[in-house]
Amino acid sequence: MLLAALALALALPVGLTAQNRAQAAPAPRTAQLATSAAELTLTVPPDRTAPGYSLHVARDQLALTTRRSGTTVLATAPGDTGALRFRTAGTWQHATRVTDWSWKNGVLTLTAATTVPGATVQARVTPSADRYQLDWQVSGTTPERLGLAYDLKSAGHWYGHGEAQTPNGGPGTDQPWPLDSGQVVHPAFGPASYYMIDPFWYTSAATGLRVDTGHVMDVAINQNTDGLGRFDIESAEPYRATVFVERTPLDVYRDYVGIVGKPTKSDAGxxxxxxxxxxxxxxxxxxxxxxxxxxxxxxxxxxxxxxxxxxxxxxxxxxxxxxxxxxxxxxxxxxxxxxxxxxxxxxxxxxxxxxxxxxxxxxxxxxxxxxxxxxxxxxxxxxxxxxxxxxxxxxxxxxxxxxxxxxxxxxxxxxxxxxxxxxxxxxxxxxxxxxxxxxxxxxxxxxxxxxxxxxxxxxxxxxxxxxxxxxxxxxxxxxxxxxxxxxxxxxxxxxxxxxxxxxxxxxxxxxxxxxxxxxxxxxxxxxxxxxxxxxxxxxxxxxxxxxxxxxxxxxxxxxxxxxxxxxxxxxxxxxxxxxxxxxxxxxxxxGDPIMRPLFFDFPEDKPAYTITDEWMLGPAVLAAPQLTDAPTRSVHLPPGTWYDVAHRKVVHGGRTLTSYATPLGTTPVFVKLGAKGSDKALRALR
Missing domain, CATH: 3.20.20.80 (Glycosidases)
Incomplete structure (x- = not known):
């Protein structure tokens, strides 16, 4: 028993904390690696709790494309930006051609050349049922920063981050939602920041990224509308990240909370x-x-x-x-x-x-x-x-x-x-x-x-x-x-x-x-x-x-x-x-949030992913208050049967109510009939 436990501990990827080890599913025994002249393809089949995915590693220039059910749900940046990138002597460089690889004990190990002669990137991909760990570092030169870059549109819309610095006054007057709908330029994104931030992002395609670091990061999402997400660390230490692949954004959030922990109590009474x-x-x-x-x-x-x-x-x-x-x-x-x-x-x-x-x-x-x-x-x-x-x-x-x-x-x-x-x-x-x-x-x-x-x-x-x-x-x-x-x-x-x-x-x-x-x-x-x-x-x-x-x-x-x-x-x-x-x-x-975006509860409702002025308060209450100086507003109702509190009537969802009147004394709010807690919410709001 002791030898078996020791062998398992030694097989864990670098960078997994004790809490990671408790939450991450073990590498699937059925994970398979296929090779071709163009790419390496790591396939993790679906199971009862996870949707399965495939990770495609381009060999001519190291790039990572994650697919679920044959559809791309996350891809690194193409071209000269580079997927695995590093800055040395003040200039950004990146990994290029994959020169060597091995698949052993559930870990895919890669070596790649770089745009710096004599320097190489070593990367390890450790798959689990609903995520993979990506650990990498640079040899042959001393980098000032390491970074990952993603093609934003490959994963749909992006969320997370916390309070975002933006060119338009964020976070005091601007907080884009989704993040890619605006620009996030956050060069001092770190653990000592006054801003409420965590190195976690998730997408409408139900993928997510967690960067495991204690160093300051430089985060840029759609800067100058370039369509890229760049997540750079001000350190030469190995870059450690977890990429989540799930069925819904809420599942990604739950995976993340499984790592960092849910509240053990409420500080407020x-x-x-x-x-x-x-x-x-x-x-x-x-x-x-x-x-x-x-x-x-x-x-x-x-x-x-x-x-x-x-x-x-x-x-x-x-x-x-x-x-x-x-x-x-x-x-x-x-x-x-x-x-x-x-x-x-x-x-x-x-x-x-x-x-x-x-x-x-x-x-x-x-x-x-x-x-x-x-x-x-x-x-x-x-x-x-x-x-x-x-x-x-x-x-x-x-x-x-x-x-x-x-x-x-x-x-x-x-x-x-x-x-x-x-x-x-x-x-x-x-x-x-x-x-x-x-x-x-x-x-x-x-x-x-x-x-x-x-x-x-x-x-x-x-x-x-x-x-x-x-x-x-x-x-x-x-x-x-x-x-x-x-x-x-x-x-x-x-x-x-x-x-x-x-x-x-x-x-x-x-x-x-x-x-x-x-x-x-x-x-x-x-x-x-x-x-x-x-x-x-x-x-x-x-x-x-x-x-x-x-x-x-x-x-x-x-x-x-x-x-x-x-x-x-x-x-x-x-x-x-x-x-x-x-x-x-x-x-x-x-660990689920109380105030949450509509798509957490209604992941199949596509309009919900870009709504900025509505939210769910628990499973039964949809809030749509007036946030502008206008006499009306539109209200999107996800599928279901809803009680319109202001008009005291039942309405059917899956549609948008246009020109909903909002005089100063009226706040649009709806109760989802049949949802958990709906009876209590109705008594409170009627």
């Missing part, structure tokens, strides 16, 4: 799903004080605008990192906390591990070795510039530093009756060196473990790229959005992107946006609230009573209709809470 959290940021930005915060809370209370918590965001400290209230702005923070509690809210506070150089705690932390060290000179603390100055970062890899930080944090919470926290900024920066024994990627796990000890009050935290982040069950809040219609639309497609890379408990950015743009119009604010009411959680800031325009400092007063419609959106979300809570429990069992 029932009330946090049922009621919004109110945060001061978009209402005041840094121009906040005790009197303003209490007036804000009183207005919400007096107008029947409910919520489970009220959070004081940036800026409350005397200096960033002091962890003491500014006495000029907050003369009596204990009384402020008590008043907020008296109004029915829990009290929350914004915090960060970044300590500014002018903080009275900076030198103490530096002297005691509590700060991350500079990557270029580890004898001194690392300093980073952020939106509030220049700072050092508490080193969570140092147990003494973590204990010091948490001791101060817990003392603050106890003194002022603070119920929960909003952790902001990052836990690591590429300009810093990790603590001895740690890698940069470990700081996502360390940050997740720290945050998991506190009530995050439904605003969650932004950690990613690590199994701890997936399994912790945090609510994921988006990056700051603008206050216009484009940001509202981006908030929807971004939630679809985040929730389908394994972070199912999603919320948009603060309702109405929060990027210091002019205050949202009545229409944007109301439509954003109506949209968020049909998502797992509501994250609010801009008051529907009145707000401050950050550009002018002038008060913006909304009318009574704004208050009433916002209140209605909150009430609808509260009525849906029992249904949403059921979906939370289902996600804990399966």
């Amino acid at each position: 029932y009330r946090q799903y049922a009621e919004p959290v109110w945060n001061s940021w978009a209402q005041f930005y840094t121009h906040v004080d005790q009197a303003k915060l209490l007036d804000y809370a009183q207005d919400l209370h007096d107008n029947g605008i409910t919520g489970h918590a009220l959070q004081l965001d940036d800026k409350w400290e005397s200096n960033y990192g002091n962890m003491t209230f500014d006495p000029k702005a907050y003369p009596d923070p204990k009384a402020m906390s008590q008043k907020i509690h008296d109004l029915g809210f829990d009290f929350g506070l914004w915090v960060t591990l970044w300590i500014n150089l002018d903080s009275d705690q900076y030198q103490y932390a530096a002297d005691h070795g509590y700060l991350l060290k500079d990557a270029a000179d580890t004898t001194k603390p690392c300093t980073v510039t952020w939106w509030n100055g220049t700072a050092g970062i508490v080193d969570l890899g140092n147990p003494e530093a973590k204990a010091w930080y948490e001791g101060r944090l817990k003392g603050l919470m106890k003194t002022y009756g603070i119920d929960g926290l909003k952790f902001d900024t990052r836990f690591f920066d590429e300009r810093c060196a990790p603590h001895e024994g740690y890698k940069p990627t470990d700081y996502q796990r360390l940050g997740a473990q720290l945050a998991d000890e506190y009530d995050l009050q439904g605003v969650g935290i932004r950690v990613h790229w690590d199994t701890a982040a997936h399994q912790a069950g945090f609510v994921t809040r988006q990056v700051d959005k603008g206050t216009g219609w484009n940001s509202l639309r981006a908030s929807v497609t971004q939630n679809l992107a985040i929730s389908t890379i394994g972070y199912p408990f999603v919320t948009t950015d603060m309702i109405g946006g929060s990027s210091a743009q002019p205050a949202p119009t009545k229409q944007v604010l109301v439509r954003w609230a109506q949209s968020a009411a049909l998502m797992p959680l509501m994250y609010a800031s801009t008051s529907p009573v009145d707000t401050i325009d950050p550009r002018t400092g002038q008060k913006v007063v909304y009318d009574e209709e704004t208050i009433a419609l916002y209140r209605q959106a909150i009430a609808r979300h509260a009525r849906l809470a029992p249904y949403i809570w059921d979906q939370v429990q289902q996600t804990l069992r399966t």
